[in-house]
Amino acid sequence: MKNLLVAFHDKVKSFYIIAGFLLLWQIIPSTGAVNPHFIPPLSTVLAEALKLGFANIIIDISISLERVILGFLLALVVALPLGFMFAGAFPRFAKFLYPLMSFLSQIPPFILFPVFVVIFGIGDGGIYTVIFWSAFWPILFSTISGTQLVDPLLVKSARSMGANQAQVFYKIIIPGALSSIMTGARTAMTLCFMMLIGAETMGANSGLGWLINQSQRMGMIPRIYLAVLLVAVLGLAINYLFEWLERNIIVWKEDSQEGVIG
């Protein structure tokens, strides 16, 4: 019995604080210690979900998801081949372009959003472009560096065993670069998702970011909190998905964890 409890405690340790936080969120505004108009208790926020209607929530979530997934996949499809080409086939061209790419990639995507709106008009065009732009650079750079870091010895041994160009690419370079690429993809996804909400807040008429903005403008404060909660949960889900992908695709990577004292 005791062993069971200890094992259970071990597993849910991480959730104590989250549970505590949610509890505090419910209790403190209810007792009036904080003005419940400005910080509504958790129950009000959740009740707002029923008022808004699950259908609307699901629609907004799926619109946001669709935008971020499409933008991300587009960036993946363009940046991966480009990265491989730059690193493998045209290294000197890549080196020549590097200052320009570095300059362009450091333009804060958020400040580009109104520019994209000016260019592509109001509506989804600007949003997709911002998401594409934010995801493109991390994936490109991590693909280039990942490919360059593949151990040349491995390539040479493969060649000496008679592998042709395609085999070297598929069996040596891709697995070797995969680790960097996945890290880059994860960074890209985080950036993308951040920019998604930002872009939707500024210039969209659907989706989670728009929900936040609209609730703010209409002064429906519990709805703001609800939308933020939804965004948080969605973001966490996407993040865990990517970490899970990274762990299961890259099965040969090892990791060590230890504390210094205690």
Next chain:
Amino acid sequence: MKKLAVRLKSIGYGSISILLFFALWQLASATNLIPNVVIPTPVRVIGAIWEMMASGLLFAQTALSLTNIGVGFALAIVICIPLGLVAGTYYNKVDKVLLPFLRMCEKLNPFALFPIFMILFGIGHLEKVMVVLWVSQWPLLFNTIDGVRNTDRAIVKSARSMGADSRTLFFKVIVPSTLPNIFTGIKLSAQLAFFMIIASEMVGASAGLGWQFLSANLAYNVPQMFGIVLYVTVLAILINVLFTKLEKHFSVWKQSVF
């Protein structure tokens, strides 16, 4: 002298691609290959920047934004670095209980939190400082913790065997060994803070670079918009270069992996 010439040559060679880009841009826009109204020529853009600089507007707004960043950033450093050092030292105790929650907070979308910050703190300086504080905390904290965890065990053991007590161990072994990571965290935080302050000013403020950009947007003053984009990018790059140099300065003894 020769070294300077070599450096200038490499900078010159590196700028070719950027200059080429601007040249092509100028050509495409001037000949209206790309609609002139939508994407103005670089010459007009730089003209707009010059105008803003001459009227002192640019410097005033920049100073405002940078002050907000400065205060928030300084607060974040003062709070998070000691916290990170302690948390990293007693890592195993904190690990599963505190850290997952903090990591969740880190991943929380800052844009989504803007409205909440605005509810709690208004849209004045306090809110900006709070936004910067929140956003800069996480890289600082986690990098410091990682740095402490990566302290070379052999060094700790030799220090112990030479009779170091906990205090000496902390201040003379752990802290210096963590410095490179701390400065990496500072660099990441600075970039994030700059990015967020511009965004936050665009969403709700009455002054600062982001607000200037928003008003140019509303007035459809496209050259000024592009001008601010260019200016902000150059600032971001400067911050990046500055903090990278700082980071490298403190990482002298760390062997680079690549």
